Amino acid sequence: MLVATSVIVFAVLRALPGDPVxxxxxxxxxxxxxxxxxxxxxxxxxHSVLSQxxxxxxxxxxxxxxxxxxxxxxxxxxxxxxxxxxxxxxxxSVALATVIAVPVAVVAALKPxxxxxxxxxxxxxxxxxxxxxxxxxxxxxxxxxxxGWLPARGWVPLSQSVGQNLQHIILPAVALxxxxxxxxxxxxxxxxxxxxxxxxxRTAEGKGVSRAQVVLRHALRNATLPALTSVGLIFGYTxxxxxxxxxxxGLPGLGSLAVESALRRDYAVLQSVVLLLCAGFILTxxxxxxxxxxxxxxxxxxxxx
Amino acid sequence: MTATAPPRTAPALAVSGxxxxxxxxxxxxxxxxxxxSFTVERGRRMGLVGESGxxxxxxxxxxxxxxxxxxxxxxxxxxxxxxxxxxxxxxxxDRVRGGRIGMxxxxxxxxxxxxxxxxxxxAESLRLHTSLDRRAVRERVVELLDDVGIHDAAAKARAYPxxxxxxxxxxxxxxxxxxxxxxxxxxxxxxTALDVTTQRRIVELLVRISQERGxxxxxxxxxxxxxAGFCDDVAVMYAGRxxxxxxxxxxxARPAHPYTEALLSAACDLTLPLDRPIPTIPGQPPLPGLxxxxxxxxxxxxxxxxxxxxxxxxxxxxxxxxxxxxxxxASVEQTEASDV
Amino acid sequence: xxEPTTPEVPAAGGAPAGAATTxxxxxxxxxxxxxxxxxxxxxxxxxxxxxTMLGFATTVLGVIVLLVLAAPLFAADPDAQDPINAxxxxxxxxxFGTDDLGRDLFARVLDGGRLTLLIxxxxxxxxxxxGTxxxxxxxxxxxxxxxxxMRSADALMAIPQILFALVCISAFGASPLxxxxxxxxLLAPTTARMARSAALQEMSRDYYAAAIxxxxxxxxxxxxxxxxxxxxQLAVQAAINAASAIILEASLSxxxxxxxPPDASWGTLLKxxxxxxxxxxxxxxxxxxxILLTIWMLNVVADQLGGRPKRGRA
Numbered sequence: 001m002l003v004a005t006s007v008i009v010f011a012v013l014r015a016l017p018g019d020p021v022x023x024x025x026x027x028x029x030x031x032x033x034x035x036x037x038x039x040x041x042x043x044x045x046x047h048s049v050l051s052q053x054x055x056x057x058x059x060x061x062x063x064x065x066x067x068x069x070x071x072x073x074x075x076x077x078x079x080x081x082x083x084x085x086x087x088x089x090x091x092x093s094v095a096l097a098t099v100i101a102v103p104v105a106v107v108a109a110l111k112p113x114x115x116x117x118x119x120x121x122x123x124x125x126x127x128x129x130x131x132x133x134x135x136x137x138x139x140x141x142x143x144x145x146x147x148g149w150l151p152a153r154g155w156v157p158l159s160q161s162v163g164q165n166l167q168h169i170i171l172p173a174v175a176l177x178x179x180x181x182x183x184x185x186x187x188x189x190x191x192x193x194x195x196x197x198x199x200x201x202r203t204a205e206g207k208g209v210s211r212a213q214v215v216l217r218h219a220l221r222n223a224t225l226p227a228l229t230s231v232g233l234i235f236g237y238t239x240x241x242x243x244x245x246x247x248x249x250g251l252p253g254l255g256s257l258a259v260e261s262a263l264r265r266d267y268a269v270l271q272s273v274v275l276l277l278c279a280g281f282i283l284t285x286x287x288x289x290x291x292x293x294x295x296x297x298x299x300x301x302x303x304x305x
Numbered sequence: 306m307t308a309t310a311p312p313r314t315a316p317a318l319a320v321s322g323x324x325x326x327x328x329x330x331x332x333x334x335x336x337x338x339x340x341x342s343f344t345v346e347r348g349r350r351m352g353l354v355g356e357s358g359x360x361x362x363x364x365x366x367x368x369x370x371x372x373x374x375x376x377x378x379x380x381x382x383x384x385x386x387x388x389x390x391x392x393x394x395x396x397x398x399d400r401v402r403g404g405r406i407g408m409x410x411x412x413x414x415x416x417x418x419x420x421x422x423x424x425x426x427x428a429e430s431l432r433l434h435t436s437l438d439r440r441a442v443r444e445r446v447v448e449l450l451d452d453v454g455i456h457d458a459a460a461k462a463r464a465y466p467x468x469x470x471x472x473x474x475x476x477x478x479x480x481x482x483x484x485x486x487x488x489x490x491x492x493x494x495x496x497t498a499l500d501v502t503t504q505r506r507i508v509e510l511l512v513r514i515s516q517e518r519g520x521x522x523x524x525x526x527x528x529x530x531x532x533a534g535f536c537d538d539v540a541v542m543y544a545g546r547x548x549x550x551x552x553x554x555x556x557x558a559r560p561a562h563p564y565t566e567a568l569l570s571a572a573c574d575l576t577l578p579l580d581r582p583i584p585t586i587p588g589q590p591p592l593p594g595l596x597x598x599x600x601x602x603x604x605x606x607x608x609x610x611x612x613x614x615x616x617x618x619x620x621x622x623x624x625x626x627x628x629x630x631x632x633x634x635a636s637v638e639q640t641e642a643s644d645v
Numbered sequence: 646x647x648e649p650t651t652p653e654v655p656a657a658g659g660a661p662a663g664a665a666t667t668x669x670x671x672x673x674x675x676x677x678x679x680x681x682x683x684x685x686x687x688x689x690x691x692x693x694x695x696x697t698m699l700g701f702a703t704t705v706l707g708v709i710v711l712l713v714l715a716a717p718l719f720a721a722d723p724d725a726q727d728p729i730n731a732x733x734x735x736x737x738x739x740x741f742g743t744d745d746l747g748r749d750l751f752a753r754v755l756d757g758g759r760l761t762l763l764i765x766x767x768x769x770x771x772x773x774x775x776g777t778x779x780x781x782x783x784x785x786x787x788x789x790x791x792x793x794x795m796r797s798a799d800a801l802m803a804i805p806q807i808l809f810a811l812v813c814i815s816a817f818g819a820s821p822l823x824x825x826x827x828x829x830x831l832l833a834p835t836t837a838r839m840a841r842s843a844a845l846q847e848m849s850r851d852y853y854a855a856a857i858x859x860x861x862x863x864x865x866x867x868x869x870x871x872x873x874x875x876x877x878q879l880a881v882q883a884a885i886n887a888a889s890a891i892i893l894e895a896s897l898s899x900x901x902x903x904x905x906p907p908d909a910s911w912g913t914l915l916k917x918x919x920x921x922x923x924x925x926x927x928x929x930x931x932x933x934x935x936i937l938l939t940i941w942m943l944n945v946v947a948d949q950l951g952g953r954p955k956r957g958r959a
Contacts, residue, residue, distance in 0.1 A: 125948065129941035131892040133899060134933045137919060141926045152922075197373065199415040206369050206410070207403035207430045207481070211395060217429075222420055240805030244896050248919070258808060259900045262815040270815065274808045282803055297465040298419055 075272045078257065083276075085155060085253035086242060089172055093238050094231075097177035101184035106215060108185070109192035109223075120189075124182035132241030136175035136248040143171060153250035172245045179241060180234050187230040191223035198222075228292045232285035239281055315386050316344040317521035318368070318406075318489045323381035325363050325545075328374065336379065338363050338545045342620075345489065348519040350512070352536035352553070354526060354568070356590050360545040361525045362411070365491045368523075369408055370398050385489060404434035407482035411494035411525075413474035417466040423477045424450075424462025430484035449480040454510060472503040476510070483514065490515075493525045508535050529568060533557060541565050544591050544601035551626040559635040561628040563606045600630070608632055702945035709939055713762055716755035742927055753909055754931050760910040761894055761936075764825045768890035769883050771829025776836025777879065781867050783837065784844035795841065798834035806831050810893050814902045824903055828893045832886045839882045843875040877950065884947040888940045895936055911936050 108120040144152035150171055156164035195201060196219045204218045243255030250256070254273050261269035293299045325338035338360040345351045353361045367378050370390060383390040385406055390398065410416035418426060424446045431442045443462075450458035453476040466474055475495060482490050492511060496504040508531060515522045524535050532539055533553060540550040541562065549562035560566040567586045588605040600606070603613035612631050620629040742750050783794040801809070813827040847853060848871070856870050891911070897903030898912025899919070906913060911932045918929025 125944055126941060129888075129937050129944055131895060131936065131940070133896060134915070134936055137915065137922075137929050137933060141922060141930065145922050145926050199410060199412065200418040202366075202371055202373075203410055203416045203426075203481075204418065204429070205402070206371055206408045208399040208401070208433050208485075209403075209429065210399055218418055218421075222418065225420070236805055240807045243805070243807050243811075244899065247900055258811055259902075262811040262902060263900070265815055270812060274804065274812055277808060278804050281805065296420070298467050 075269050078269060079254065079272065079276060082252050082254050082257050084157070085251050086239075086246065086255060086277075088158065089169060089176070089242055089246065089251065089253060090235070090238055092169055092173045093176035093180060093242070094235060096173050097180035097184055097234070097238075100177060101181040101188060104181075105185045105188035105192060106220065109189045109196060109219075110215070112193045117189075120185065124185050127178055127182035130179050131244075132176050132179050133244035133248050135178050136172065136245045139171050139175050140248065155251050168249070168251070172242075172249045172251060175245050175248075176238050176241050180238050183230070183234050183237065184227070188223060188227045191227045192219055195219040195223040225292055225296050228288055228295075231288045232281075235284045235288075236281045239277055243277075315384070317347045317349075317386060318523070319344040319382075319384040320364075320368060321382050321384075323364065323367055323383065324379040325360070325367050325372065325376060326379040327376055334377075334379070336545065337376070338367065341381070341542075341545075341547055343540050343547065343550065345521040345523060347488070347521050348515055349537045350515055350522045350524060350535055352524050352526060352532035352539040353542060354529060354532050354539055355542035356527060356568075358590050359542040361527075361542055362493055364542075365408065365493055365523065365525055368491060369402060369406065399433075403430050403487075404485040405487055406489045406491070407485055407487035409475075409478050409482040409490065409492040409495050411497060413471075413478040413498075414466065416478065417474060419466055421465075422462065423464055423466060423469065423474075427462070427477070427481045427484050430481055434485035445484075446480075449484055450477065452514075453477070453480045453483075454506065455480075472499055472507070475499060475503075475507055479507070479510065479514075483518075483520075486518075487520060489521045489523070491523045491525070494527070495524070496526070496528070496531055504531065505534075511535065529557075541568065546601065546629065547620060547627075548602065548630070549628045550620075550622075551628075555626060561626070561633040561635040562602075562630050563608050563632075563634065564602045566634060567605075567607075608634075698945060699949035702942040702949065705942045706939070706946070709758070709935075709942075710762060713755050713758035716752065716759070742925065750928065750931055753914060754911070754935055757909040757911045757914045757932065758935060760821055760904055760908060761891060761912065764821055764828065764894045764910070765887050765890040767822075767825030768828035768832060768893075769886045771826060772832035772836045772886050772890075773879065773883060775830065775833040776882075777840045777872070779833060779837035780840025780842075781844050781871055784841045784848065785863065785867065785871075791841075794837070798837050801831075801834040802838075806889065806893060807896050810897055811902065814897055819897070819903050819905060821904065821908070824894055824897065828890045831893065832889055836882050836886060839878060840875065843878040844871050847871055847874045881947050881950045884943045884950065888943040888947070891936060891940055891943075 104120055108117040111117060140152055143150045150167055155168050158165045196215070200222075201214060201218050204214050209218070242253065243258055245251075246253040246255035247259050254277060258270060258273045258277075261267075261273065321342040323338065323341045324336060326334040326336045328334050341360075341364050343351060343353075353364065355361050363372070363376065366372050366376075368383050368390070370378075370393070372378060378391065381391070385401065388401065388405075390401065390406075393401070417423070421429075424443075427446045427449060428442050431437055431445055435442075435445075437445060446462050447458045450462055455461050455473060455476050461469065461473065461477070466477075469477065475498075479492075479495065482492075490511075495511070496507050499507065511522060511524070512535060514520060524532065526532050526535075536553050538550065539553050539556050540547045541556075541564065542548065543564050549556070549560070549565050551561070556565065557569065560569055564586075571586055586605060591601060591604075599612075599614040599617050600609075601617075603609040606613065610632065616631070618629045618631045620627045622628055779794060779798070783791045809831055810827060813831075814823070817823050817827060853866070853870060856866055861870070894903055894910060895912035895915060898910050899916045901916060904910040904913050914932035915929055915936075918926075918932060921928050
């Protein structure tokens with residue numbers, strides 16, 4: 001899967017016009033053909049497309065993503081500088097979204113089609129209409145421009161100051177979770193409604209289990225498993241959203257790195273960042289899948305249910 | 306386990322005038338179960354028999370207070386000993402359900418929580434209705450499983466429902482129903498999904514339990530053979546009503562309602578020659594909301610006369626035997642003496 | 646959309662037991678099959694308000710499209726500059742105020758909408774043509790062809806759409822046509838997946854077998870039998886695709902990789918507004934609201950038209 005993805009990304013970038021060397025120099029005037037060729041050679045751009053791909057892939061296995069065409073930094077170090085921000089943002093956003101979504105989904109599912117359920121459903125529909133970066137801009141307007149409560153742009157690493165780090169991450173995280181939580185609410189709610197109507201919940205009620213215990217011990221646990229499979233999707237959604245949200249808030253993460261390199265035609269960086277983010281997404285899906293398997297006794301013991 | 310045993314006079318379970326209806330938004334409600342009454346004494350076993358859709362299961366759910374929208378109890382009373390269950394608040398009801406009244410559900414695969422170990426599901430009942438400590442609960446779970454004939458009970462308590470065979474799941478289900486040491490146990494098709502030998506064992510197990518512990522049981526089944534082997538009394542339901550109720554021998558020997566007669570003759574009789582078609586009841590059971598006027602059975606009844614379409618017969622007779630038919634096939638007044 | 650209200654009861658035996666509501670059906674086992682049929686009839690009436698939601702959303706979308714298309718007839722010239730009135734507030738002459746060059750924002754939003762909707766429309770078309778073909782061929786060939794086609798769709802879907810768009814656009818350049826093509830291709834795999842499952846569903850029906858038995862040829866089967874019978878699901882997918890396309894266009898233009906000035910789209914307006922957040926934040930708010938409203942209504946349409954398939958990532 002990852003191989004196919006890497007081929008696609010690489011092929012699209014290489015087969016196409018737009019010479020990175022020329023872009024870097026900005027102009028061809030006053031630059032000798034010799035210089036251009038030397039730069040090409042330096043980046044390995046004079047080799048065939050296939051061997052370029054081979055170099056890139058074998059480099060990755062050695063932890064070397066190549067060198068940026070634009071700056072002299074190695075791609076590995078560029079990614080290294082920025083991956084922490086994206087990681088933190090994604091994790092905080094998904095966590096925040098989950099914390100918001102679970103209680104809301106439970107309350108909505110208790111009375112399907114009741115008043116609360118309808119309001120929640122309408123809000124979800126609205127929330128899902130927000131592209132994360134548009135939500136980000138609106139949040140920026142309200143909390144930074146209008147109210148001046150939070151810093152608009154920039155970043156303070158967690159290692160420097162926890163408090164300031166929090167100030168910088170809260171708006172981006174809210175923007176991302178505003179879109180992710182409706183997704184979670186929808187999945188979880190429908191699974192919960194189904195679980196609450198299932199025979200085993202009726203059995204529990206017939207045993208005299210209290211309402212709260214029925215919901216928590218029996219329905220929620222059983223609804224979480226199928227809802228877990230959507231976590232991969234939510235992660236992907238958050239990761240995709242993070243690209244532009246980082247850009248809006250000027251966070252030095254992988255997303256803004258991808259945007260910057262795209263603007264500069266710095267393919268060496270762009271292809272590696274894209275591949276890394278895809279790998280992250282695929283890996284998350286895989287881990288979630290395995291987790292669901294581990295949590296479901298039916299999948300633990302028998303291969304095929 | 307309960308502080309005061311119910312006085313001799315009150316039956317273990319007395320259902321009277323119980324009705325269930327299906328809400329249909331603003332259009333009102335469709336009656337599904339109507340005016341069902343029966344009583345079960347301690348240690349007695351009563352069968353609730355009828356085709357699919359006749360309202361047997363819904364009656365049991367209504368007794369347990371387990372109906373959910375769009376279904377609801379429209380009226381009637383359910384007395385457990387001296388306690389009226391209708392109108393109890395959730396908290397009080399939760400003290401009774403699983404304690405003084407238990408239920409064995411149909412389709413244990415669906416009715417057991419797939420994510421909880423069998424033993425834990427039984428233990429949940431014990432924790433709620435007894436004051437046993439952790440260790441005692443664990444021991445009692447194994448004991449219960451052992452009682453219902455599960456070998457290697459300690460290991461099976463740690464198994465998940467899907468790891469057990471169908472018969473085992475059913476036994477575990479029964480163990481769960483018995484965990485709270487109930488006065489009344491409702492069994493909903495407890496043998497349907499099982500092979501014949503297992504069916505027989507389960508029925509024998511239930512009979513033994515009712516005799517040993519004096520548990521009043523209600524067995525819901527569409528299988529007349531199972532009912533014959535299990536029950537003291539049988540109530541036949543059709544289209545949401547009890548149409549006939551009688552001691553088991555009388556019912557099988559001399560059915561009074563044409564529907565009962567039809568059911569009995571439709572039950573596969575292995576003594577019949579193979580080249581003869583298996584008798585069936587012509588027509589379809591009616592849909593709720595589309596009941597014929599008069600007697601619900603008259604469109605399918607071979608004996609139907611004009612009166613049957615005009616006027617609905619009432620369930621008349623003695624406490625021992627009742628029938629709802631204008632032209633009952635057997636007198637319900639004079640019955641042969643049957644056992645107690 | 647509104648289903649005919651059946652009289653009191655359907656003929657016995659012809660009861661829509663398959664439409665039984667889960668509550669009633671799972672609740673009392675087969676005992677309630679008949680009861681569930683009754684519930685289904687009741688539920689049908691309760692569902693009545695839904696078509697009006699659909700009507701409302703379609704109307705709003707229609708109004709948006711109409712406003713955008715007819716803008717030259719009533720709105721101010723979107724390119725007329727008036728530096729003295731830069732960053733003016735809302736007024737009768739300028740309902741949304743003006744931008745940094747004194748251009749009328751209302752006219753600019755409508756004007757930008759034209760490119761945005763055009764690109765979205767083109768992308769939906771491309772995704773529809775490519776995705777339907779992709780999915781239908783996979784469904785009708787099965788075996789290794791199916792496997793290959795669907796695996797490649799999965800590989801494409803593993804790349805967050807926005808990243809893939811960045812890659813493609815930085816490689817191909819950003820004309821409106823390119824944008825529509827790239828976004829359309831990006832949305833094709835999801836469409837293909839949906840088209841395949843819809844096709845497989847239809848192919849299991851009797852009429853399809855009848856068409857084969859009748860000797861219909863492959864192309865005829867796809868175009869004459871499958872296509873008309875999957876329009877419902879394809880329409881849902883189209884609405885979702887349109888929403889995704891608008892998000893993608895806006896995203897790309899917002900970072901400066903999409904539509905280039907002097908052309909305007911909702912994305913470029915957002916970008917310009919973002920640059921002037923501290924001078925006049927309304928600049929960014931109006932294009933943002935235009936995007937939101939359109940996507941919201943598209944989502945509502947998708948929701949109401951049918952069960953919502955998993956939404957693609959933007």
